[in-house]
Amino acid sequence: MKRILLASLAALTIGFTGLKAANDDKDPYLGYDETVYMDMELEDNLKAPAVGKSEHAAVKAYMTRLGRDLAKRNYIVDLMRDDEVLLVTLPTDDLFLPNDTLLSPSAPGKLAPIVALFNDPFMFKMVYAVHTDNTGSPTYNMRLSHERNNSVYDWMLDNVNEDVIVIPYEFGDTDPIGSNGSRQGRHDNRRLEIFLIPGPKMISLAQKGMLK
Numbered sequence: 001m002k003r004i005l006l007a008s009l010a011a012l013t014i015g016f017t018g019l020k021a022a023n024d025d026k027d028p029y030l031g032y033d034e035t036v037y038m039d040m041e042l043e044d045n046l047k048a049p050a051v052g053k054s055e056h057a058a059v060k061a062y063m064t065r066l067g068r069d070l071a072k073r074n075y076i077v078d079l080m081r082d083d084e085v086l087l088v089t090l091p092t093d094d095l096f097l098p099n100d101t102l103l104s105p106s107a108p109g110k111l112a113p114i115v116a117l118f119n120d121p122f123m124f125k126m127v128y129a130v131h132t133d134n135t136g137s138p139t140y141n142m143r144l145s146h147e148r149n150n151s152v153y154d155w156m157l158d159n160v161n162e163d164v165i166v167i168p169y170e171f172g173d174t175d176p177i178g179s180n181g182s183r184q185g186r187h188d189n190r191r192l193e194i195f196l197i198p199g200p201k202m203i204s205l206a207q208k209g210m211l212k
Helices: 034-038 053-072 107-118 138-159 183-189 200-207
Strands: 002-004 009-011 076-080 085-091 124-131 166-172 191-198
Touching: 034 166, 053 076, 053 085, 053 107, 053 191, 053 200, 085 107, 107 124, 107 138, 124 138, 138 166, 191 200
Parallel strands: 124 166
Antiparallel strands: 002 009, 002 076, 076 085, 085 191, 124 191
């Protein structure tokens, strides 16, 4: 995984075992169905749809440019899956008041620039995950994550084209990225992760040499 900074790309690698590249002539729309993705584990969802070898360079360049643009707007951005998938991380402190489950008045302003990327519903598949720190019991944290997930999903339904595939996950405090023993670590753990995955139109444009 690569963290995109304003001036440089800092390499942070993450392994995805068993990732299969698509055949170069494979129809990218084949199996592009929300009901299929809804039943997948997060790791499997991050692998699909796959990008063929002939499209990889164009998709990588496109995602890297998009990531740099978002980083310039002060979003936390990482590249994954050999730079084919973009991860945007939003602190939930920017979206919710402490222990609240309703989006704060400022939350739409944070989410809107991400949602604007989905004007064409087949350019990306969106997968997102809601996390908490470990303050409180595991049951409480999972419920908090679940209810915040519902708030984000309801907002997405109202603001994203209905043809966009949106797959939600909620993890409570089970997947920390920082130490829950520090204030900064707990802040980092309270997060919404939005994964932008190449959709069939992006793959089709890359196949045709038209992805700009």
